[in-house]
Amino acid sequence: xxxxxxxxxxxxxxxxxxxxxxxxxxxxxxxxxxxxxxxxxxxxxxxxxxxxxxxxxxxxxxxxxxxxxxxxxxxxxxxxxxxxxxxxxxxxxxxxxxxxxxxxxxxxxxxxxxxxxxxxxxxxxxxxxxxxxxxxxxxxxxxxxxxxxxxxxxxxxxxxxxxxxxxxxxxxxxxxxxxxxxxxxxxxxxxxxxxxxxxxxxxxxxxxxxxx
Amino acid sequence: xxxxxxxxxxxxxxxxxxxxxxxxxxxxxxxxxxxxxxxxxxxxxxxxxxxxxxxxxxxxxxxxxxxxxxxxxxxxxxxxxxxxxxxxxxxxxxxxxxxxxxxxxxxxxxxxxxxxxxxxxxxxxxxxxxxxxxxxxxxxxxxxxxxxxxxxxxxxxxxxxxxxxxxxxxxxxxxxxxxxxxxxxxxxxxxxxxxxxxxxxxxxxxxxxxxxxxxxxxxx
Numbered sequence: 001x002x003x004x005x006x007x008x009x010x011x012x013x014x015x016x017x018x019x020x021x022x023x024x025x026x027x028x029x030x031x032x033x034x035x036x037x038x039x040x041x042x043x044x045x046x047x048x049x050x051x052x053x054x055x056x057x058x059x060x061x062x063x064x065x066x067x068x069x070x071x072x073x074x075x076x077x078x079x080x081x082x083x084x085x086x087x088x089x090x091x092x093x094x095x096x097x098x099x100x101x102x103x104x105x106x107x108x109x110x111x112x113x114x115x116x117x118x119x120x121x122x123x124x125x126x127x128x129x130x131x132x133x134x135x136x137x138x139x140x141x142x143x144x145x146x147x148x149x150x151x152x153x154x155x156x157x158x159x160x161x162x163x164x165x166x167x168x169x170x171x172x173x174x175x176x177x178x179x180x181x182x183x184x185x186x187x188x189x190x191x192x193x194x195x196x197x198x199x200x201x202x203x204x205x206x207x208x209x210x211x212x
Numbered sequence: 213x214x215x216x217x218x219x220x221x222x223x224x225x226x227x228x229x230x231x232x233x234x235x236x237x238x239x240x241x242x243x244x245x246x247x248x249x250x251x252x253x254x255x256x257x258x259x260x261x262x263x264x265x266x267x268x269x270x271x272x273x274x275x276x277x278x279x280x281x282x283x284x285x286x287x288x289x290x291x292x293x294x295x296x297x298x299x300x301x302x303x304x305x306x307x308x309x310x311x312x313x314x315x316x317x318x319x320x321x322x323x324x325x326x327x328x329x330x331x332x333x334x335x336x337x338x339x340x341x342x343x344x345x346x347x348x349x350x351x352x353x354x355x356x357x358x359x360x361x362x363x364x365x366x367x368x369x370x371x372x373x374x375x376x377x378x379x380x381x382x383x384x385x386x387x388x389x390x391x392x393x394x395x396x397x398x399x400x401x402x403x404x405x406x407x408x409x410x411x412x413x414x415x416x417x418x419x420x421x422x423x424x425x426x427x428x429x430x431x432x
Contacts, residue, residue, distance in 0.1 A: 026246075026340060027259045027317075037247035037335075099247070118246065142364045149371045156378045163385050164261060170389055174396045181403040185410050192414045196421060203429065 025117035025157040027054065028104075030067075035103040038118055040094045046147070047094050048154055051104070051116035052087035052161035054168070067112060068105040074098025087165075089158060094120075115161040119154050121147045245339035247275065248322070250285055252332060255323040262342060263381065264315040269346040271339040272322070273305040283334045285322050292316025301325065309346075344374035 028034060040047060053067050066084030073079050073095060080090055094100070106112050123143045124135060250256045262268065270289075276282045282304050289298040289308060293316070298308035302325050312318065324334050347370060353363050426432045 025260060027261070029257060035249065039245075039247075138361060139364075142361070142368070146364075146368060146371070149368065149375065152375055153371070153378070156375065156382070159382055160261075160378070163382060163389070167385065167389055167392075170392045170396070174392060174399075177396055177399055177403065181407060184407060188407075188410060189414060192418050196418055199422060200425065203426070203431070 025115060025161065027113055027115040029111050029113045030104050030106050031109070031111045033103060033105050035101050036116065036118070038100050038102065038120065040097050040100055040120055042122060043094055043096045045094045045097075046091065046121045047100065047118065048089075048091035048121070048151065049102075049116065049118035050087070050089040050154065050158040050161075051114050052158065052165060053085075054113040054115055054161070054165055065107045067114065068107070070103050070105070072101040072103065074100065087162065115164070117154060117157040117161075119150055121150055123147060245271070245337050248336050248338060249333040250322045250324055250336055252324055252334075255321045257319055257321040258338070258340075259317050259319045260340070260342065261317050262312050262315065264312050266312045266343050267309070267346045268312060268318070269307075269309045269339075269341045270320070271305075271307040273337045275335040275337050284325050284327065285334055285336060286325055287320065287322050289318065289320045291318060302327070344370050 028036070038047075051069065066086055069080070069082045069085060069088065070078055071080040071090065071092070075096065075098075079092055079095075082088055102116070102118065104114055124140060248256055248258070272287060274283060274285055284302045284304055286301040286303070287298065287306055288296065288300075289310075291297055291312070292314050297310050297318075298306075300306050320338075320340075322336055349363065349367060352366070353359055358366065423432075
C-alpha cells in the first residue's frame with residue numbers, strides 16, 4: 001500500500017515537473033522587426049532570458065543606435081522596453097498566462113544576428129492542484145532546486161554568446177593588425193620608390209638647363 | 213508475485229488516466245517551444261552554435277488560425293560544413309533528430325511554398341532541444357526501473373553534468389582567446405618596431421641612391 005501511494009505521488013511529481021519549460025539558445029538574423037513568441041502556461045511563472053547582438057563592435061560605428069527590445073504580455077501591455085542595447089538579461093514574473101511576444105527592432109537597414117535564450121520556470125504550488133490532491137513538499141523543493149540550476153544554465157548561455165562575440169572581435173583584430181601593417185609596409189615602399197622616380201625625372205629633364 | 217504485478221498494472225493504469233486528465237485540462241499545446249513568423253517571401257533562419265557529439269531534437273508545426281486552409285512550409289537543416297541534414301517541402305509539420313558530427317553553426321531555414329503564398333505571415337511552432345534537454349528520460353526510467361523522486365534527482369544530476377561541461381567548454385574557449393590576444397599584442401609591438409625599421413631602411417636607401425645618381429650625373 002505504501003509503495004503504491006509513493007509511486008502515484010512520484011508520477012504526479014513527474015507530471016508537474018514536466019511543466020518546467022526549456023528552450024535552447026538560438027540565433028536569429030533580423031532585418032527590420034522580428035518577434036519570437038512563447039506560451040506561458042500558468043500565471044506566476046518566472047520568465048528569464050537574455051540576448052546578445054553578435055555583430056556588435058566590429059562593424060558598428062560609434063553612432064549606431066543599437067537594437068531595441070520589447071516584451072509584450074498577452075493583454076497587449078508592454079512589460080519591458082530597452083532601447084539602443086547590444087545585449088541584456090531580463091527576468092520577470094508573468095502576470096498572466098498566454099502568448100508572450102519578444103520583439104527585436106533594428107532601426108538601420110543592415111541585418112543583425114541576435115543570439116537569444118528564453119526560459120520559463122514553473123514551480124508547482126498548492127494553487128495548481130485540485131482540492132483533494134496533496135503536494136509532497138519534497139517535490140516542491142526539487143522543483144526549486146531545478147529552477148536554480150536552470151538559472152545557472154541561463155547565465156551560461158549568456159556567457160557563451162558573449163564569448164562568441166569576443167572571439168569574433170579578437171579574430172578581426174588579429175586580421176586587421178596583420179593586414180594593415182603589411183599594407184602599410186608596401187605602401188611605404190611604393191611611396192618612396194615613386195619619390196625617387198619623380199626626383200630622377202625632375203633632374204633628367206632640367207640637367208641641360210641647370211635650373212635646380 | 214502475481215499480486216505485485218497486478219498492483220503495478222493498476223498503478224500504471226491510474227497514472228495513465230491522470231496523464232490524460234491533466235493533458236485534457238490544460239488547453240495549451242503540449243511541448244515547450246517558440247513561435248516564429250515565416251514571411252511570405254524570403255526565408256526565416258534560426259541557427260545555433262553546437263559542439264560535436266550533441267543530440268539535437270526538433271519538432272515544427274504550422275499554426276494556423278483559419279480553419280479551412282492550413283498553409284504549408286518547407287524546411288531545411290544544414291550542418292556547418294554544408295551537409296543537408298533534413299529537407300522537406302510542402303508540409304504542415306515535421307521533425308528531425310541528429311547527433312552532431314562537427315562543431316559549428318547549424319542552420320535551420322523555413323520558407324513558405326509558392327502554392328500558399330499570399331496568405332501573409334505563417335506562424336510556426338518550433339521545438340528545439342539540444343544536449344541534456346533532448347535526453348529521453350522515459351527510456352532511462354524504464355531501463356533502470358527508477359521512478360519518482362529518484363528519477364527527478366537523476367535529472368538534476370544530468371543537468372549539473374551539463375553545466376559542468378559547459379563551464380569546461382567556456383574555460384577552454386577563454387584559454388584560446390587569451391592565446392590569440394597575447395599573440396596579437398606581441399604582433400602589434402613587433403610590427404610597429406619593424407615599421408620603424410623599414411622606414412629608416414627605405415629613407416636610407418633613398419638618400420644613398422640619390423647621392424649616387426647625382427654623383428653619376430656630375431651635379432655634386
